[in-house]
Amino acid sequence: MAERPTAIALPAWAPRLVAALPFALVTGLALLLLWPVPTGRMPLSADHTVHLTRITMFAEQLAQGHLRGWDSTWFFGTPVGELYPVLGDLIIVLVRALSFGLLSWPQAYALGFFLVFTIQGWALLRVGRALGLGPVPGLVAAVLLLVDVGAYREGGWLYTVFYGVWPQALSTAFTWLSLAELCIACETDDATTLRTRLATGALAMAAALLAHPMAMLGLAIGGPLLVLTLGLRSRDALCRTTVVAGLGAALGIAAAGWWLVPMLQHRAWMASYGWMWEPLDRMAAQVVEGHWAQSMPTAVGMVVSLGRVLLVVFGSRTARFVAAFALVQWLLASREPLWHLRLDRLSEGFAHIQYQRFLIAAKPGLLLAAGAGLGLGLHGARAAWSRKARWGRPLAAALLSGVLGLVGWMFVDQREISTKYDVGEIQLERLPSKPEFDADYAALLEWLAPVGANDDDPPYRTTVVANRNLHWFMDAPALTGVRLYKQGFTPGDNFVHKPEAGSRKLLDRLRVRYVISAFRRPSRRDPVVATFGSITVQERTGWEQLPVAWLEGPGTVQVLEDDVDGGVVRLRVSGSEGQTRVIFGVAGFPRWSLTHDGQPVEWIEVPALGDGEGVTQAERRAGALRGGKAHGDNGTEPTLIAADVGDGEIELRYRSRRPVDLGAGLLSLLSLSLCGVLLWRPRRWVTPTTQLDALVRRAAPLGHPLLLGGLALLLLVGAVVQYRRGDATERAQAVGWLDHGHGQPGPHARAGLLKADMLIRPAVLVDAKRREPAQVVFSDVTMGETLTGWIALDDDAAKKRAKGKHQVRIELAQDGSWIPIDTRRLRHQPGLRPIAIDTSTWSGQRVDLRVVVESEGKSPPALGFDLNLGAPP
Numbered sequence: 001m002a003e004r005p006t007a008i009a010l011p012a013w014a015p016r017l018v019a020a021l022p023f024a025l026v027t028g029l030a031l032l033l034l035w036p037v038p039t040g041r042m043p044l045s046a047d048h049t050v051h052l053t054r055i056t057m058f059a060e061q062l063a064q065g066h067l068r069g070w071d072s073t074w075f076f077g078t079p080v081g082e083l084y085p086v087l088g089d090l091i092i093v094l095v096r097a098l099s100f101g102l103l104s105w106p107q108a109y110a111l112g113f114f115l116v117f118t119i120q121g122w123a124l125l126r127v128g129r130a131l132g133l134g135p136v137p138g139l140v141a142a143v144l145l146l147v148d149v150g151a152y153r154e155g156g157w158l159y160t161v162f163y164g165v166w167p168q169a170l171s172t173a174f175t176w177l178s179l180a181e182l183c184i185a186c187e188t189d190d191a192t193t194l195r196t197r198l199a200t201g202a203l204a205m206a207a208a209l210l211a212h213p214m215a216m217l218g219l220a221i222g223g224p225l226l227v228l229t230l231g232l233r234s235r236d237a238l239c240r241t242t243v244v245a246g247l248g249a250a251l252g253i254a255a256a257g258w259w260l261v262p263m264l265q266h267r268a269w270m271a272s273y274g275w276m277w278e279p280l281d282r283m284a285a286q287v288v289e290g291h292w293a294q295s296m297p298t299a300v301g302m303v304v305s306l307g308r309v310l311l312v313v314f315g316s317r318t319a320r321f322v323a324a325f326a327l328v329q330w331l332l333a334s335r336e337p338l339w340h341l342r343l344d345r346l347s348e349g350f351a352h353i354q355y356q357r358f359l360i361a362a363k364p365g366l367l368l369a370a371g372a373g374l375g376l377g378l379h380g381a382r383a384a385w386s387r388k389a390r391w392g393r394p395l396a397a398a399l400l401s402g403v404l405g406l407v408g409w410m411f412v413d414q415r416e417i418s419t420k421y422d423v424g425e426i427q428l429e430r431l432p433s434k435p436e437f438d439a440d441y442a443a444l445l446e447w448l449a450p451v452g453a454n455d456d457d458p459p460y461r462t463t464v465v466a467n468r469n470l471h472w473f474m475d476a477p478a479l480t481g482v483r484l485y486k487q488g489f490t491p492g493d494n495f496v497h498k499p500e501a502g503s504r505k506l507l508d509r510l511r512v513r514y515v516i517s518a519f520r521r522p523s524r525r526d527p528v529v530a531t532f533g534s535i536t537v538q539e540r541t542g543w544e545q546l547p548v549a550w551l552e553g554p555g556t557v558q559v560l561e562d563d564v565d566g567g568v569v570r571l572r573v574s575g576s577e578g579q580t581r582v583i584f585g586v587a588g589f590p591r592w593s594l595t596h597d598g599q600p601v602e603w604i605e606v607p608a609l610g611d612g613e614g615v616t617q618a619e620r621r622a623g624a625l626r627g628g629k630a631h632g633d634n635g636t637e638p639t640l641i642a643a644d645v646g647d648g649e650i651e652l653r654y655r656s657r658r659p660v661d662l663g664a665g666l667l668s669l670l671s672l673s674l675c676g677v678l679l680w681r682p683r684r685w686v687t688p689t690t691q692l693d694a695l696v697r698r699a700a701p702l703g704h705p706l707l708l709g710g711l712a713l714l715l716l717v718g719a720v721v722q723y724r725r726g727d728a729t730e731r732a733q734a735v736g737w738l739d740h741g742h743g744q745p746g747p748h749a750r751a752g753l754l755k756a757d758m759l760i761r762p763a764v765l766v767d768a769k770r771r772e773p774a775q776v777v778f779s780d781v782t783m784g785e786t787l788t789g790w791i792a793l794d795d796d797a798a799k800k801r802a803k804g805k806h807q808v809r810i811e812l813a814q815d816g817s818w819i820p821i822d823t824r825r826l827r828h829q830p831g832l833r834p835i836a837i838d839t840s841t842w843s844g845q846r847v848d849l850r851v852v853v854e855s856e857g858k859s860p861p862a863l864g865f866d867l868n869l870g871a872p873p
Contacts, residue, residue: 019135021135022125022135022138022139022142023122023125025139025143026118026121026122026125026139026142026143026146027118027121027122029121029143029146029147030114030117030118030121030146031114032424033117033146033147033423033424034113034114034117034161034426035426036426036428037110037113037114037426038110038111038114039110040103040104040106040107040110040111041110041426041428042106042107042109042110042113042428043110043113043161043164043426043427043428044427044428044429044430044472045161045162045163045164045426045427046162046163046164046165046471046491047163047164047165047471047491047492048109048113048164049471049472049473049474049475050164050471050474050475050490050491050492050493051088051089051109051164051166051492052105052106052109052474052475052478053073053074053474053475053476053477053478053484054080054084054089054492054493055089055092055093055105055109055478056105056477056478057071057073057074057080057477058080058081058086058089058090058093059089059093059096060080061080061081061656062081062093066081066656066657067081067258067259067656067661067665068080068081068082068262068656068661069081069567069654069656070564070565070567070589070591070654070656071565072459072483072564072565072586073477073483073484074483074484074485074486074490074493074498075485075486075490075495075497075498075499075510075587076497076499076509076510076585076586076587076608076639076640077564077586077587078493078495078497078498078587079266079269079495079589079591081259082259082262082263082266083263083266083267083269083270083493083494083495084492084493084494085167085171085210085211085212085213085259086210086259087167087170087171087207087210087211088112088116088166088167088170088211090210091112091115091116092108092109092111092112092113093108094112095108095111095112095115096108105478105479106475106479113166116166116169116170117146117160117161117166117169119170119173119174120142120145120146120169120170120172120173120364121142121143121145121146122142122173123173123174123176123177123204123364124138124141124142124145124173124176124364124367124368125138125139125142126138126177126180126181127141127176127177127180127322127364127368128140128141128142128368128371128372130180130181130183130184130318130322131311131315131316131318131319131322131368131372131375132316132318132319133319133372133375133376133379134375134378134379136371136374136375136378137368137371137372137374137375138368138371139371140367140370140371140374140375141364141367141368141370141371144300144367144370144371144410144414145363145364145367147414147418147423148295148296148363148367149295149296149417149418149420149421149423150293150294150295151293151294151295151356152356153165153275153354153356153357153359153360154293154294154295154356154359154360154363155168155169155172155359155360155363156293156295156363157418157421157423158295158421159360161426162427165491167211167212168211168212168214168357168360168361169360170207170211170212171207171208171209171211171212171214171215172208172212172214172215172218172360172361172363172364173364174204174205174207174208174211174215175204175205175208175215175218175219175222175361176364176365177200177201177204177208178201178202178203178204178205178207178208178219178248178252179201179219179222179223179226179321179325180201180318180322181197181198181200181201181204181248182197182198182201182226182244182245182248182249183226183230183317183318183321184197184318185197185198185201185244185245185248186226186230186231186240186241186244186245187230187317187318194244194696195678195679196678196679198244198247198248198251198678199251199675199676199678199679200679201248201252202248202249202251202252202255202671202675203252203255203672203675204252205219205248205249205251205252205253205255205256206251206252206253206255206256206671207256208252209252209253209256209259209260210256210259210260213263214357214360214361217353217361218329218361219249219252221325221328221329221332222325223245223249225321225324225325225328226241226245226321226325227241227242227245229317229318229320229321229324230317230318230321233317235704235705238705238708239701239702239704240696242702242708243696243702244696246702247696250671251671251674251675252671254667254668254670254671255668255671255672255675256668257664257665257667257668257671258661258664258665258667258668260664261660261661261664262660262661262664265590265660266589266590266591267349268620268621268622268623268626269495269496269497269588269589269590269620270352270494270495270496271493271494271495271496271498271628271758272351272352272496272626272627272628272758272759273352273354273758274351274352274353274354274627274755274758274759274760275353275354275355275356275755275760275796276335276338276355276753276755276760277333277334277335277355277356277359278333278334278335279334279335279336280331280334280335280336283330283333283334287301287305289301290302290305292304292305292330292362292363292366293359293362293363293366295417295421297410297413297414297416297417298413299406299409299410299412299413299414300367300370300410300413300414303370303373303374303406303409303410304366304367304369304370304373306370306373306406307368307369307370307371307372307373307374307376308323308327308366308369308373310372310373310376311323311369311372311373311376314376315372315376319372322365322368322369322372323365323369325365326362326363326364326365326366326368326369327362327365329358329359329361329362329365330358330359330362330366332355332358333355333356333357333358333359333362334355335355335753338350338355338753338760339752339753342723342726342727344726344753344760344761344762345722345723345725345726345727345730346719346722346723346726348623348626350760351626351759351760351761352626352759352760353760370410373406374403374406374407377399377400377402377403377406378399378400378403380395380396380399381395381396381397381399381400381403382396384396384399430472431472434534436533437472437518437533437534439533440518440532440533440534440535441472441473441532441535443532443533443535444476444516444530444532444535444537445476445479445480447530447532447537448462448476448480448482449479449480449481451480451482451514459483459511459548459562459564460483460511460512460513460514460543460544461482461483461484461485461510461511461512461513462476462482462483462484462485462512462513462514462515462516463484463485463486463487463502463507463510463512463514463515463516464484464486464487464515464516464517464518465487465502465515465516465517465520466487466488466517466518467488468487468488468489468500468631468632469488469489470488471491473516474486474490485507485510485512486498486500487500487501487502488500488632489632495587495589496628497587497588497589497605497633497637497639498632498633499608499632499633499634499635499637499639500631500632500633500634501632501633501634501635503609503634503635505609505635506608506609506634506635507540507543508542508543508545508546509546509585509608509609509635509640510585511543511544511546511548511585512540512543513539513540513543513544514529514537514538514539514540515537515538515539515540516535516536516537516538517535517536517538518534518535518536519534520536522536522538523538525541526538526539526540526541527539527541546585547559547562547585548562548564548569548584548585548586549569549571549582549583549584549585549650550582550583550585551573551576551580551581551582551583552580552581552583553576553579553580553581554575554576554577554580555573555574555575555576555577555580555647556573556574556575557571557572557573557582558571558572558574559571560572560649564586567653567654567655567656568651568652568653568654569584569586569651569652570649570650570651570652571649571650571651572648572649572650573645573646573647573648573649573650574647575647576645576646576647578646578647579644579645579646580644580645580646581642581643581644581645582642582643582645582650583606583640583641583642584640584641584642584652585640586640586641586652587605587639587640587641588603588604588605588617588638588639588640588641590617591654591655591656591658592641592652592653592654592655593652593653593654593655594641594643594650594651594652595650595651595653596643596645596646596648596649596650597648597649601643601645601650602616602617602643603617603641603642603643604616604617604638604641604642604643605617605620605638605639605640605641605642606638606639606640606642607635607636607637607638607639607640608635608636608639608640609634609635609636610635610636612636612637612638613638614638614642615638625637625638626759627756627757627758627759628757628758628759629757629758629830629831630757630758630795630796630798630799630830630831631799631830730762731871731872732868732869732870732871732872733762733789733866733867733868733869734764734776734778734789734851734865734866734867734868734869735751735762735763735764735866736872737778737869737872738750738751738764738776739751739762740872742778742779742872742873743764743776743777743778743779744776744777744778744779745764745775745776746773746774746775746776747774748766748767748772748773748774749764749765749766749767749774749775749776749851749853750764750765750767751763751764751765752765752864753765754792754794754862754863754864755794755795755796756790756792756793756794756795756830756831756832756864757792757795757830757831757832758795761866762866763792763864763865763866764776764851764864764865764866765862765863765864766806766853766855766862766863766864766865773852773853773854773855774852774853774855775850775851775852775853776850776851777848777849777850778848778849778850778867778869779848779873780846780847780848780873781846781847781848781849781869781870782844782845782846782870782871783812783839783842783843783844783845783846783847784839784843784844784870785838785839785840785843786836786837786838786839786840787810787821787835787836787837787839787849787867787868788834788835788836788837788867788868789834789835789865789866789867789868790832790833790834790835790865790866791808791824791826791832791833791835791863791864791865792830792831792832792833792863792864792865793806793826793828793829793830793861793862793863794830794861794862794863794864795830797861797862798828798829798830798831798861799830800861802828802857802861803857803858803859803860803861804855804856804857804858804859804860804861805825805826805828805855805856805857805860806825806826806853806854806855806860806861806863807823807824807825807826807853807854808822808823808824808825808826808851808852808853808863808865809822809823809851809852809853809854810822810823810835810837810849810850810851810852811849811850811851811852812839812842812847812848812849812850813847813848813850814842814845814846814847814848818850821837821839822835822837826863828861835865835867846873849867849869851865851867
């Protein structure tokens with residue numbers, strides 16, 4: 001008998017090499033796509049320059065021993081390390097710190113950005129393992145995510161790399177990682193695995209929360225869904241899953257508490273960027289065509305759909321959770337859930353969300369489904385091959401051929417669309433169409449460097465005249481130290497007080513000294529002090545006349561100390577005749593406190609320009625002035641700190657540390673310490689029954705179905721109370737009348753949501769695409785002295801070129817004949833137009849009201865309105 005050949009003994013490192021291969025492939029793909037960024041070449045497209053300056057501002061606070069602080073570099077000053085997520089900034093600061101300063105800030109940014117981009121793939125490799133199908137799901141999903149073309153506010157290459165909006169991509173990766181780690185912790189029977197996965201899940205959750213606020217919604221949805229998916233198989237499983245997931249969530253939230261708590265306390269000072277997405281039927285039609293998101297290749301979309309079906313039928317509980325979590329987030333991107341569930345009534349925050357961002361959050365789960373479908377096919381092929389049945393090997397060959405065919409189809413489709421949208425092309429010039437401009441800008445920076453370093457002059461700012469969304473100059477503060485006022489939108493900052501106008505009086509208030517322009521003829525009013533090729537620098541006359549604070553009223557003010565960045569401004573007011581108003585050229589934020597001769601004074605926020613009314617801190621916390629202006633604040637929004645005072649010494653001081661900050665910081669340190677202990681694995685814990693296992697068993701009653709049901713009922717009651725409170729307020733308005741059946745809408749009017757003044761708000765919507773007039777009638781309205789309300793065009797439609805217009809007519813009837821009481825032709829511009837019609841003639845009488853909208857043009861903009869009608873009959 002012939003001897004059987006002996007198996008070849010593999011070296012000990014071979015399995016580790018094979019296990020590391022997916023990691024190497026993903027890292028190599030990231031290097032290939034982003035090259036030469038990994039060599040220290042910073043991308044210069046869109047928002048990257050803005051991020052760099054914000055990071056250096058944060059680094060300066062850290063160097064002073066502060067986790068947060070105030071910086072006058074932008075606007076009338078801005079809080080740093082508080083309203084905008086900090087994890088991405090911390091990564092880049094750490095990269096530079098580890099280089100001991102040898103890397104410049106742009107080089108550190110380049111390496112940090114490469115790390116953030118690659119983390120997306122690394123996270124999916126680990127999440128994919130949780131599906132129990134080997135490395136294939138994670139590898140496929142990681143590759144597809146890195147080469148995803150994406151779209152505006154939908155992630156992918158265009159949004160993450162070109163537009164430079166990468167914090168949510170980082171947050172999404174950690175959100176999926178945290179939930180996957182907790183899934184394994186809930187499912188495992190191994191004490192060591194439980195301990196380590198609980199700790200890594202909590203740390204990933206903290207990282208997600210620190211990277212972007214959208215993680216709060218993702219985790220709030222994913223946590224309960226995880227418990228339901230994994231725990232409903234039995235009461236014991238429900239108890240264990242609830243306790244383990246709850247413990248991980250508690251550790252994760254606590255670890256991020258040092259930033260999360262202050263941010264939530266001051267959320268009323270965050271800018272609003274609400275944005276709705278497409279209707280669900282349109283999204284579903286795109287899925288049928290293979291597009292779960294914009295620019296998703298048909299092949300990838302079809303494999304995603306196939307993989308989702310296979311996961312539901314053949315997948316593990318964790319796999320089904322992944323499929324469900326991705327689908328729920330995808331659904332939330334549509335318009336219907338927001339309106340039908342009226343989420344805006346449950347929390348004001350739902351009126352500020354950019355709903356396309358749910359597609360960013362859903363993509364990892366969708367792409368994991370594609371990878372899992374291929375993984376299930378390979379597992380089926382291997383199982384069929386090992387069977388002795390006659391059909392085993394032909395079936396295995398068919399399954400393998402099918403998998404390879406799908407991979408090839410995806411590769412061809414993905415390569416085509418990636419080539420079309422220049423995936424892998426990095427913008428390394430500020431203005432690609434004018435490569436010589438970089439030399440001009442370098443010369444400008446050389447001129448600005450001593451300007452920014454000169455502390456002997458009074459504090460002043462520099463401004464640049466450029467298009468609203470052009471940011472080629474925004475890294476000047478990071479590279480030179482100058483204070484820079486951005487005319488136009490400033491991304492990468494969530495502070496509500498960021499005016500965008502460039503009027504001369506506003507520049508005076510900002511103490512702007514130099515005006516920089518490129519490819520423009522300089523103004524004749526101010527002298528030119530320097531030119532660098534296509535760049536011109538002018539010095540504004542009279543810039544130094546306005547100090548850091550001034551009076552509106554009798555008296556004089558003397559500046560005793562002007563150290564806004566240090567957090568203190570001291571003044572002496574005299575000759576005030578007992579009462580005058582002092583206004584600081586400093587934006588309002590709750591950490592500023594004001595004292596008059598040592599006694600606390602409540603300050604308000606007043607406009608930088610004009611004589612508009614001010615707003616108190618309490619009013620802003622209550623929601624006053626939420627939203628904004630579609631084209632940005634022109635200086636007339638309440639912004640600057642002001643107070644009515646008499647003679648004496650006035651001190652404005654910034655409190656970067658408060659007792660609540662200290663408490664949240666200690667809680668985070670405790671949580672991080674506990675996570676470290678769990679990962680440390682003391683020898684006395686390595687036993688069949690660990691202390692952590694004992695803790696889970698003792699806490700198991702907390703997951704009892706009756707207790708969970710009671711908690712769910714309590715939350716439901718709270719939600720119903722909040723819902724009814726919002727509903728009661730809305731019932732007295734036209735949208736409430738229509739929504740509750742008290743109005744008679746024509747065929748082209750309905751109740752819905754409109755984006756106006758940067759806020760998603762309920763309104764009576766008009767279908768502007770119809771040619772015949774739209775109308776809605778409200779019967780038996782009890783009239784008051786004045787009929788009030790508002791009317792508006794959709795913000796985004798109004799910002800585009802006009803392709804149509806509307807005429808709105810409000811009519812009144814008592815005996816069946818309609819009397820026009822207001823007629824207006826709407827100008828094509830965003831913003832709420834207030835309605836105030838004198839109806840004193842009919843005061844106290846019951847009448848019928850009719851609103852008629854006549855539209856004309858190729859594509860009239862979307863329109864909505866609301867009226868205060870009082871209680872319905």
